Amino acid sequence: MNNHTFKGIIAYPITPFNAQEQVDLPLFKKLVERLVTSGSHGIAPLGSTGVMPYLNDEEKEAITEATIQQVAGRLPVVTGVSNLTTERTIYHAKFAEKAGSTAVMIIPMSYWKLTDHEIFSHYEAVAKSISIPIMAYNNPATGGIDMSPSLLKKLLEIPNVTMIKESSGDLQRMHTLRRDLGEDVAFFNGSNPLALGAFAAGALGWCTAAANLIPELNVGLYEAIQKNDLHAAQDIFYKQLNLLKYILAKGLPRAIKSGLEILGEDGGELRGPLKPLNSQEVTELATLLNAISA
Template identity: 45%
Template sequence: MTGPALEGIIAYPVTPFTPGENGGENGGGGDGGVDTEALTALVDRLIDAGCHAIAPLGSTGESAYLDDQEWYTAAEAALAAVAGRVPTVVGVADLTTRGAVRRARFAERAGADAVMVLPQAYWKLDEREVTGHFTAVADAVTVPVMLYNNPATSGVDLSPELMVSLVERVENITMVKESSGDVRRMHRLARLTDGALPFYNGSNPLALAAFAAGAAGWCTAAPCLIPGPVLELHRAVRAGEWDLAREVFQRQLPVLEFILGGGLPTTVKAGLALLGLEVGGPRRPLLPLDPAGTARLAELLAAAG
């Protein structure tokens, strides 16, 4: 087990889409191809704002809704836009182990510094199957692998004990992203490894609690919309200024809760449009944010500063 390869605010860009043939029928642009120009502009904004790493093609990046060629296009465009300025962690998910291996190898060849592996399930996976999946993906690459636990989107719930077991058994599985929404699991990860395992928060409303539990970083789409408050929270935590951290966190919490509750691709894309960066709508069956939701999001962004 190694020390943290990543630290701080790990920002998720959405995957922008060009208008498709159904873009005018509640498609919002989500039926077109990957808009690499808009993706490049968004990555530049995130890095210029001070984010410490970029993580394309996670749940926010609608990875599950992309075909292979679109996924390759988005991965290449994001890595080219980052251009080594900060670390890049590419999200890898597929229903099959073969597909996940293929995407992980592509990400490594394209220059990813690490891959974040999320298992996806149609049939319920047992512990033996989950272990085999992660081991096969990790064995296929040489870059560090981050285990990603997000049962709400993947259908697979990884216990702290299982994740620690994988980290101990597979050399290049070195990090964990915990997105179950239960901060007790982060405390459990810390206890099981005497604080040696780098873990990262993936649940926006738990950001402050996760840092208090020892999280090495916060994986979040929030910097797409409110980079200032997100980075200010991290600076306050690292300086040990917990009163300031609590104040900053409370100010941004309504935005964090809104974008999570409304679906990250839908709400973040609506917010970016409000801020002047058109990235298209989410891919159907997801639909763009409705007018009432858009108005509420505009209010929350203004209040968060």
């Protein structure tokens, strides 16, 4: 009965840079390949983890094409195309569709707080310009706007707005979505420390950058939920909780880069003003990662 294209673990690659702060595409493809082969159920380039707002148009397009090429149809791809203006959002949404994305993800980025009417018109204009599905993304912490459950519900009336990603970290929002929209609503959780509570509330999937570091634990939680085994889900959630909280607290691009290096992988460089974790933070992260693999 659950017939959704996206479900389970939707993995977010970082966007690595070289020493001159230019996008390192070969490394990016390698990092995408790791996500594909480690069990994730979907790939989401150009998310917050992928520092999309720090990239210019050509860089975004190169990342989009590199992802599609590397995934090569093995998993569905949902590409981030958010932009402050409606005109630029449409531009990137069309590019993502043409490049072969399965869907696009859109957060209403704000400088000036937008009214509900402005947000709805924004989504509607983008939706009309493409024919692939849209995942509406709510994340007040990064986007600056907090869409209410009733606005999200209204957005789902737009034909190709079919999925919601909730990252407000408020479990009651998910309850309201599930209650108002029924069992079949496709809502995804984007708040790492809420992974267990969100699945218990009926989330279809978990959008997470943690899959760069601990894919087996992320996938394991989803599988326990699929088996209706709450005790197993609890056990595997508490194993990863400390790490989930830590990478969120330190900022996902910074924490994933360092975590990859701790695991012996190349994480590339960051683009300024973002800076790497300091040495104490690296030690703390290594301790958490070691505790998990022990």
